[in-house]
Amino acid sequence: MSEPNSEKLADLLGRALDLPPGDREAYVERMCADDPAMRAELLRLLTLHSNTPDDFLSLDKTREPEDAGLVGAQLGKFQILRELGHGGVGAVYLARQPGLERDVAIKVLVEGPGTSATQIERFHRESRATAKLTHPSIVPVYDDGQVGPVHWFAMEYIEGQDLQVEIDAHRKGQAPNARAAILPRREETGHFVAIARVCAEIAEALHHAHSKGVVHRDVKPGNILLRPNGHALIVDFGISRDRADIGLTKTGDTQGTPHYMSPEQARAVSDPVDHRTDVYSLGVVLYELLTLHTPFRGRTEFEVILQIRDREPVPPRRLNPKTPRDLETICLKAMAKRAAARYRTAEAFARDLRLFLGHEAIEARPPGIGDRAAHWVRRHRVALGASMLLVVGLFVGRVVTEAQAHARAQARVSVELRDAAGGVVRGTAHAQRLDLRSGMPTGERVYLGSLPLRDAGLEPGYYRVLVTAPDGRVLTYTRDLRAGRLELVRGAVPPPTDRTAGMVQVPGGELYVSDLEAGQLSQIDRLRIPVATFWLDAYEVTNRQYGEFLRATGHPAPTHWDELRFPEHDNLPVVRVGWTDARAYAEWVGKRLPTLAELTWEGRGREARRLPFPDELVATHANSSHPRVVTPSNEATAVYLSRVEPVDSRAIGRSSNGAHHLFGNVAEWTESVFCHPLEGGWDPRPAQRLAFGFAWDATTNGHDLRYFSHFGLDSQYANHKTGFRLALDAAH
Amino acid sequence: MQPPPSQPSQPESPEALESLLERARRGEREAIDCLYSLHYPELRAIARRFMRRQRPHHTLRPTALLNEACLRLLRSGSNTWTDERHFLRAAAATMRHVLVDYQRRNLTGERVPEERVEVDRLLVVYQEITGDVLAMNIAFERLRGSFPRGAEIVELHVFGGHEFAEIAALTGRSERQVFRDWKSARVLLRDYMERERAQ
Secondary structure: OOOOOHHHHHHHHHHHHHOOHHHHHHHHHHHOOOOHHHHHHHHHHHHHHHHOOOOOOOHHHOOOOOOOOOOOOEEOOEEEEEEEEEOOOOEEEEEEEOOOOEEEEEEEEEOOOOOOHHHHHHHHHHHHHHHOOOOOOEOOEEEEEEEOOEEEEEEEOOOOEEHHHHHHHHHHOOOOOOOOOOOOOOOOOOHHHHHHHHHHHHHHHHHHHHHOOEEOOOOOHHHEEEOOOOOEEEOOOOOOEEOOOOOOOOOOOOOOOHHHOOHHHHHOOOOOOOOHHHHHHHHHHHHHHHHOOOOOOOOOHHHHHHHHHHOOOOOHHHHOOOOOHHHHHHHHHHOOOOHHHOOOOHHHHHHHHHHHHOOOOOOOOOOOHHHHHHHHHHHOHHHHHOOOOOOOEOOOOOOOOOOHHHHHHOEEEEEEEEOOOOOEEOOEEEEEEEOOOOOOEEEEEEEEEEOOEEEEEEOOEEEEEEEEOOOOOEEEEEEEEOOOOEEEEEEEOOOOOOOOOOEEEEOOEEEEEOOOOOOOOOOOEOOEEEEOOEEEEOOOOEHHHHHHHHHHHOOOOOOOHHHOOOHHHOOOEOOOOOHHHHHHHHHHHOOEOOOHHHHHHHHHOOOOOOOOOOHHHHHHHOOOOOOOOOOOHHHHHHHHHHHOOOOOOOHHHOOOOOOOOOOOOOEEEEEEEEEEEEOOEEEEEEEEEEEEOOOOOOOOOOHHHHOOOEEEEEOOOOOOOEEOOOEEEOOO | OOOOOOOOOOOOOHHHHHHHHHHHHOOOHHHHHHHHHHHHHHHHHHHHHHHOOOOHHHOOOOHHHHHHHHHHHHHHOOOOOOOHHHHHHHHHHHHHHHHHHHHHHHHOOOOOOOOOHHHHHHHHHHHHHHOOHHHHHHHHHHHHHHOHHHHHHHHHHHHOOOOHHHHHHHHOOOHHHHHHHHHHHHHHHHHHHHHHHHO
């Protein structure tokens, strides 16, 4: 529908409109002397302009809703006394019912120009939903009605305060201006009992609502009221969903504060939201009561939502060690990411809380190794589906008999090594812990035992498991060993070739990157990192090399691999490998991925340059600066083929020890765990590894040249611009 | 371990932002998150300005709309913005789509997810300033064909809430040029809308 002269038309129209109104027509006449059609069109549009209301597309003209002025007014039988508070949708007033001489709370929605039919509908649904429910912990609704634009309903007036105020009071501790807390404080006796009772009461009330087909969906401390005697009530069924009304499959509820949103609400895609969303949110309330923190914190609400979706909460006992173990177990079960792993009903949740209160054994079990294994398997599905030889697996079956307490505290690892024929090989295993932020070894090597190694206990952490094969070669398996989990490392003896062929030796030293040099802080900045002498592949791993690995192991091929497995592509760097693929390859050849510090150390050169060569040489020394293009994945191979260079090209741009393409060509995986920067520290995310060095579209516009790129990428993340090269400890 | 002196997700230089955008474009989750964190306050401010003249206790939390818009952007899988301008347009376009979607569903009688009161209230505001969100949207698509420069300004200003000075900075043009284009784009939109209505 493109009008041919419309650019010109728009331009002339704009210029005409720049002139005082009296001069516009003359301007049009002058400019369109030869073009009567344009002239007529412009004159028509000028007229239209003067007939267009000023507020058309003007954001500053939104009207104000009328003031309700309700204090003193009469609604039904009730006399409004004062405002108690207000929320997003309406206000709550204190009112008096003269005949009965009782105080009631009246919730009011005043219809104005900014009120939609949906809001009114929602408002009435709240009173309808609540009126259906009769439970000592649900505030009863007395009456409702409408007077002109004023919609209202009356409910019992609860003295006391909401749980948010209560939590704030606890948080302030002994501060002089602290609001009085109704429940016993953390240091007082009865604290945990009171917390468990409050949550049990709310869970029972929610179960009652659920049994009537009403899901609350906005359970949070602000919607829980505490009577002065400490009993709790749930209010505000305003976004509740009545099964009879709509059904349970709808999601996308982004209403309200995100902290209590369940993962299925946060995902907002296709997971059904049912009564277990309330179980989750009440679990969060319990968490907050125990720890005085919300489980997920972020600078923005959106960040919180992402964390709810993707991250496990810190166990409450780590934030408040006095928390009874059983309460922690109950809380974490209610907060399970998968709805199916939570309490099946709010009643079951309440029952466990009551069992805790009665000093009886609760039904929930702490997350056992089986659960954790399942969790781990989910996260590492790709690796597990991967190679038969090098799979990292878990013993899922043999857990129940383990002493749970011991299992919780320790990470455990089993190691076995097989030769090419599949026979078990002898040898020894050590473990060396890695610092998550710098990626470098810390402390001494710990001797684990001789192979095959069964179930050795270790402090949880990120480790290199070092296996010494009978021929004296040391093989490295880098693993994130988690508390309560048994990890099985299955290694294979690599062929007896010289592993250092095609590698360059990089003498060690101390890496120090000052944050002043970098536009953006990186996790290794301002650390003095001792880099030990190591071997580094001179080249990125090629399609040919990776193809051999695929053939030998049956490891799943990268997507679009068929387009690349031709001789003319042999010497190009392999791409579309995730870090788990890269690690599987590394372990197959008996090497490891380099760390971020190692690549930075070699890439920057000893003179603390930012690149392997002076910045101004980038055009000749690096395969970089190709325009960035937005590419659908099925066309990415074409882009790759037109941009990438053979791994041994650009000898001119080699690093000081002879590594090609450290900057540009393709980005490269490291074994370093991504640490998310937090105020005051770094939060490691073991599922994400850093990639280094940028690809062919590294720009020369300043920033990228100041430091090497590294960013956290998920294990399953693979694209046409990221490959890898390998490293080996010089000592091995 | 020293605390970071500045939050890396708040790049101060355009180059740093450029790098962040590049990483987001590659699909890197962390960078996408950062980008949202970075723009989120801004997006909120945009929504808030629509609401600021409301009485205090009728103030809406605009976050619902923005969360919705952000989730939709994430879900769309089209993480293809190449620069800040591209990203802000994507955000503005997402806002527009959310609003159009809601209005369309309102009219077809499909139940609009009733908990999204904030979206509803924003929609009311937009109905007021455009006369008709759906007609506006059709006219807008047409303007994109006939006067793309003007369409970009309309999108950024009306749905992104950006001031003309900001748009000028984003598009590398003078504020005066931007405002001139705005004026003619506004008249053309009005024209298209009226013709649409006449049909």
